[in-house]
Amino acid sequence: MVRxxxxxxxxxxxxxxxxxxxxxxxxxSAQGIEVLMTRRSMTASFAPGAYVFPxxxxxxxxxxxxxxxxxxxxxxxxxxxxxxxxxxxxxEELGILLARRADGSHLDTTHIAAxxxxxxxxxxxxxxxxxxxxxxxxxxxxxxxxxxxPRRFDVPFLVARMPEGQDPVxxxxxxxxxxWVRPVDALARHAAGxxxxxxxxxxxxxxxxxxxxxxxxxxxxxxxxxxxxxSCPRAGLLNGHExxxxxxxxxFGELAxxxxxxxxxxxxxxxxxxxxxxxxxxxxxxxxxxxxMTGPGTNSYLVGNPASGHIAIDPGPDDAGHIExxxxxxxxxxxxxxxxxxxxxxxxxAARLQALCASAGREKPPILGLPSAPTARENSRFTPERxxxxxxRLTLRGPHGSTHTLQVVHTPGHAANHLCLLLEEDGLLFxxxxxxxxxxxxxxxxxxxxxxxxxxxxxLDRLCAQHGVHFxxxxxxxVLGDHPRSADNPGAPEHGGAxxxxxxxxxxxxxxxxxxxxxxxxxxxxxLDDWVKLAxxxxxxxxxxxxxRSLLAHVEHIQSRGGFNA
Numbered sequence: 001m002v003r004x005x006x007x008x009x010x011x012x013x014x015x016x017x018x019x020x021x022x023x024x025x026x027x028x029s030a031q032g033i034e035v036l037m038t039r040r041s042m043t044a045s046f047a048p049g050a051y052v053f054p055x056x057x058x059x060x061x062x063x064x065x066x067x068x069x070x071x072x073x074x075x076x077x078x079x080x081x082x083x084x085x086x087x088x089x090x091x092e093e094l095g096i097l098l099a100r101r102a103d104g105s106h107l108d109t110t111h112i113a114a115x116x117x118x119x120x121x122x123x124x125x126x127x128x129x130x131x132x133x134x135x136x137x138x139x140x141x142x143x144x145x146x147x148x149x150p151r152r153f154d155v156p157f158l159v160a161r162m163p164e165g166q167d168p169v170x171x172x173x174x175x176x177x178x179x180w181v182r183p184v185d186a187l188a189r190h191a192a193g194x195x196x197x198x199x200x201x202x203x204x205x206x207x208x209x210x211x212x213x214x215x216x217x218x219x220x221x222x223x224x225x226x227x228x229x230x231s232c233p234r235a236g237l238l239n240g241h242e243x244x245x246x247x248x249x250x251x252f253g254e255l256a257x258x259x260x261x262x263x264x265x266x267x268x269x270x271x272x273x274x275x276x277x278x279x280x281x282x283x284x285x286x287x288x289x290x291x292x293m294t295g296p297g298t299n300s301y302l303v304g305n306p307a308s309g310h311i312a313i314d315p316g317p318d319d320a321g322h323i324e325x326x327x328x329x330x331x332x333x334x335x336x337x338x339x340x341x342x343x344x345x346x347x348x349x350a351a352r353l354q355a356l357c358a359s360a361g362r363e364k365p366p367i368l369g370l371p372s373a374p375t376a377r378e379n380s381r382f383t384p385e386r387x388x389x390x391x392x393r394l395t396l397r398g399p400h401g402s403t404h405t406l407q408v409v410h411t412p413g414h415a416a417n418h419l420c421l422l423l424e425e426d427g428l429l430f431x432x433x434x435x436x437x438x439x440x441x442x443x444x445x446x447x448x449x450x451x452x453x454x455x456x457x458x459x460l461d462r463l464c465a466q467h468g469v470h471f472x473x474x475x476x477x478x479v480l481g482d483h484p485r486s487a488d489n490p491g492a493p494e495h496g497g498a499x500x501x502x503x504x505x506x507x508x509x510x511x512x513x514x515x516x517x518x519x520x521x522x523x524x525x526x527x528l529d530d531w532v533k534l535a536x537x538x539x540x541x542x543x544x545x546x547x548x549r550s551l552l553a554h555v556e557h558i559q560s561r562g563g564f565n566a
Contacts, residue, residue, distance in 0.1 A: 017145070017152050017153065019058040019155075022156075023160055024140065032182055036179075037053060037186065038094065039177045062085040063077075070134055075134070087132055094178055095171075099131060102131075141204055141229050141230070143200045147488070190202065229491075232488065235262070238267075247482060257481065272287065287300060299475050299476060299477075309333045311396060315337055318351075326349075333362070335396060340432030342382030353365075366385045368388050393406065404425060406423055406430075413453025414442070416449070418433065420434055429469050433474075434456060435474055457502055471498060482500075512554065516535045531555075535551060
């Protein structure tokens with residue numbers, strides 16, 4: 001866990017969560033699913049003027065009405081209470097009543113109009129001999145309002161089929177202009193600027209638009225009787241404008257690390273002209289070498305502070321401007337330069353960075369790492385001044401006993417001499433090219449080895465469990481990870497994001513290997529060029545030459561385990 005003293009922004013307590021519920025009333029049309037939406041009052045305290053689904057806060061009476069509602073065997077007490085709250089809110093706001101008479105029929109619009117929307121809901125339904133249709137309401141999603149907002153809600157997005165014979169009639173105080181709209185059309189109108197919807201509504205409509213019918217939605221939700229997805233988004237800045245992201249999106253982990261309490265201050269746009277502070281003791285400077293293989297560019301990191309001095313991780317290519325900016329960001333005080341591996345976008349800048357220190361009259365920092373193996377390609381030769389040992393610790397010491405300790409972890413696979421570094425005091429893993437954000441690393445034999453790569457992933461998982469690592473800082477892409485799951489962070493993995501990222505990556509690699517094996521079996525006399533078309537059919541053809549390298553690594557791994565013998 002990151003030390004609070006290293007956080008960039010003062011800690012604060014986000015607004016308390018209020019329990020609420022909202023319901024997506026659905027119907028089938030000739031063009032596909034339609035959902036009922038209404039416009040909120042322009043004076044509303046939350047999302048004024050936005051088009052929303054009916055819903056509101058959960059009342060104590062909602063939990064007391066369980067005996068008046070139908071219930072699925074798998075429906076929890078919480079989900080039933082939320083369903084009753086959504087039924088009540090849809091009645092009060094839109095005159096839609098998800099309740100049935102003794103004969104199983106619904107009230108029609110005329111009969112509903114005779115009811116009092118302001119009277120106690122459950123008692124009124126009981127007086128009419130109605131049973132609430134809690135069993136017909138399902139959980140689609142679970143949203144927790146972003147930490148930066150002054151009013152926050154813990155709210156399930158429920159789904160139910162619109163009762164026949166009923167028409168929505170807005171209360172004209174909280175909700176206005178009810179309309180039926182296809183999710184794809186609502187999203188298109190929002191993109192055009194004439195249909196304002198907020199972030200959770202956008203993302204929910206995006207998920208909903210893939211379903212062909214109302215029955216398909218309800219069946220998917222009933223399968224486990226749990227939300228199809230859960231999220232508490234995070235917000236940052238993208239070229240100075242607010243940008244929100246869910247847990248599966250690339251910038252999320254970086255926002256969780258840099259602004260854990262929801263401050264909207266961190267710029268996410270890639271920049272090479274200046275270092276980006278991630279913590280008080282961690283800076284990132286991205287080299288100006290973007291491309292297919294490098295993504296936005298190679299990330300160089302500085303660990304430490306002016307009092308302790310710095311360790312540079314992956315100085316990057318021998319780019320004079322980048323190296324000078326890295327040197328200046330460290331205030332010229334570098335105690336060591338560590339290269340995660342020998343590839344040309346990682347290690348060549350080390351000598352120039354060392355020379356800058358010497359020219360300024362400072363002691364030359366040693367260039368550390370592991371020497372290239374004989375299997376390395378000619379442009380990837382690297383010999384450190386001192387070879388690091390697996391498990392070795394590099395320690396920076398500041399005043400008052402403060403330390404920054406990097407543990408060396410040998411992780412062959414992408415390259416035979418690849419290593420990662422664990423910042424022990426803050427639970428951060430610098431992963432080099434072993435784990436990337438936004439893509440998978442190339443495993444290129446003979447220096448790359450798929451078996452070694454997968455074994456190293458297991459090693460890193462054990463290390464993350466041992467040291468409570470929640471965040472991974474890759475050589476390409478944003479920070480990966482998240483804090484452990486909590487009431488305020490319900491979309492997170494139970495033990496934090498680092499181990500979950502490793503698990504997803506390993507699962508992806510094994511799934512790819514299964515496709516490679518299937519390709520080999522389908523074309524036993526085939527070549528790598530034949531197999532890549534089948535095993536990587538989900539990638540653009542222009543990327544197949546790169547994918548072919550990892551394909552060979554998978555083939556070698558399959559054969560080493562006594563698998564299909566081509």
